[in-house]
Amino acid sequence: MKGFLRLSGLIAALFVFALLADQIAPLKQFDSYLKEHPQPWTGLTVGATFAGFGLLVFAWIRWGILTGRPMSEAEAQEFVRTGPGPTGLSSVLRGKAIGIKTPKGDASFREIKDAFRTGTWLRNPAMRVFCFGTIGLLLLVLGGFGYFVVTALPAAKLICVGALFYVFWRSAWGLWKA
DSSP states (O other), rough: HHHHHHHHHHHHHHHHHHHTTTTHHHHHHHHHHHSSHHHHHHHHHHHHHHHHHHHHHHHHHHHHHHHHHHHHHHHHHHHHHHSSSSSTTOOOOSSOOOOEEEEOOOOOOHHHHHHHHHTTTHHHHHHHHHHHHHHHHHHHHHHHHHHHHHSSSHOOOOOOOHHHHHHHHHHHHHHHHH
């Protein structure tokens, strides 16, 4: 019952927010401008989304190429023996086992900031992957939320702009403090 009341209150608050958002004059003017002239903005947001997604896919594939290595016979046997599957059944591998082992990859904001500052991202392929991934993720977020800023209702525009400001503010703050 407590969850139902909380959900009802949230729905009521969103409804009031949507009604109030429609009364803000600059937001109404911005919305009417985007409805009359959506083309350059829609194309830019879709392009940023695809560019960001493309950079992320490039980073994932490049990371797999850089860090992937063939499993040894013993590692593959152990993986098959203890891998995901029905419990209680023992797996026996007959023949040669083949697999690829990839380590977990991560980089902090400090490492990415230092890579851009010192130019390490140009010389180190592993750090280049993280830098391209970071740029791709920011472009993907900008384009994805930006598309809804261009096409959505005024209340949704406010929510998406707020989400964009929050994401970029927190990212900039994290890079600044790193």
